[in-house]
Amino acid sequence: MRRAISKLKPLWHGLVLMGFVLGVLGVLDAVPVFVAAVPPLVLITLIGLGVVLGSVHPRAEEHEPCAMAAPVRGRWAALNTPGQQLPSHGTRFLGQYCAIDILRPTTADTPAKVRKAWRGSRPEEYLSFDAPVHAMAPGVVTRTWSGSRDHRARNTWQGLLYMMSIEGVFRSVAGQRALLGNHVIVRHDDGTAAVYAHLRRGSLSVQAGQRVGVGGQLGEVGNTGNTSEPHLHVHLMDRADPHTAAGLKMTWENITRSGEIEPSLQEIAKEPAENAVRSMPRNGEIFEA
Structure with missing residues (x-):
């Protein structure tokens, strides 16, 4: 039902x-x-x-996290992660129960999370932008979308207000493409499926019906859809249709965690909730894949 x-x-x-x-x-x-x-x-x-x-969403039965390979390589930081709490994004909509956002650690040249300016920063100013995105498990691509443009970051006060009000409402109603931006969905050999969202326009290297192996490149990180700055959003589902899918827990087998916290995310780096997936990095935690 x-x-x-x-x-x-x-x-x-x-x-x-x-x-x-x-x-x-x-x-x-x-x-x-x-x-x-x-x-x-x-x-x-x-x-x-x-x-x-x-507000009615499918739910999966209790299960152990599915073992996957991380969708990126190098050093990254986690945000809105199942390693902090579940649902990680505060919703089960589109199978996002165990979704995770990841972005490159900041440097002295990285734009501030919020700055005083008329316009947001260009996506090309972020280290995460155009980083390769890899398949977490072998399977077949079931859906792609690459028609969304890479917009400026929402890193001004007026930009954040716009994103959390007017833009947020209309993207939620407009549906999957408006929220996920350019994305790829891969149905794995075991029947599960993964969503890779906010990809860079023109970067997709696969098409529907194409088979991919674990680690195969799908595209590059962008700033499309419902996003405040360039980052990768991924989540695992029990089927390939996000509207009817239940989100599944996952863990990445090929990451190393040092416990280091990304300075710009220090404020949200709290102790994980009781239902957190402890094998995944918590909010703000830096990991290497």
């Missing part, structure tokens, strides 16, 4: 968007006559239905 409801996610999100738009029109006193004629209780019920059903 959860999968059937989750498959209609665009419909539920459409109802929520309708409520958001009507709210804005109401503030502007510009609600269309045909909408004003509908009883308020009916509109409230439809919007409430969208909120409730839109």
Whole structure:
């Protein structure tokens, strides 16, 4: 039942968007006559239905983390990681229960997380940008998207506010491509599937139907979709369709952890929650693959 409801996610999100738009029109006193004629209780019920059903996501049975190879090489830092808590991104939407974001450790030349400027930093200014992304396990590519542009970082106060309000709402409603940006989905030989998101436009080196081996290059890190700065987002699912998939726990076998914390992420480097995947790096922790 959860999968059937989750498959209609665009419909539920459409109802929520309708409520958001009507709210804005109401503030502007510009609600269309045909909408004003509908009883308020009916509109409230439809919007409430969208909120409730839109929060229904598939869940996997309790299991040991699936062993994978890391999707990158070299030194990286973890953020919004299952090594800190589950759900790692605060949601199970699109199978993200055990998702992880990773980015290159900062240097003196890395743009600040938040700065005073009119525009955000260019993606090319970040070390993570255009780093190779590798397959975590062997399988077949089931879906790719490469039509999203690499946007500037949301590292100004106005940029962050825009991302967390207007942009965030519309990307959530627009769905998979708007959130993940350029991405690749690989269905593994054991039936699980992995999502690699926020890839650089023009960097994809695979296409749907193509078989890839563990470590095979899929593309490069970009800044597309719902992202504040260039980084790689990956997560594991129990099937290749994110709308009907349940997120799965995973662990990377080929990483070395020193316990070192990325300075720019020091504020979020806390002790892991009880349900954290202890074999994965926690928030802010630097690892090498």
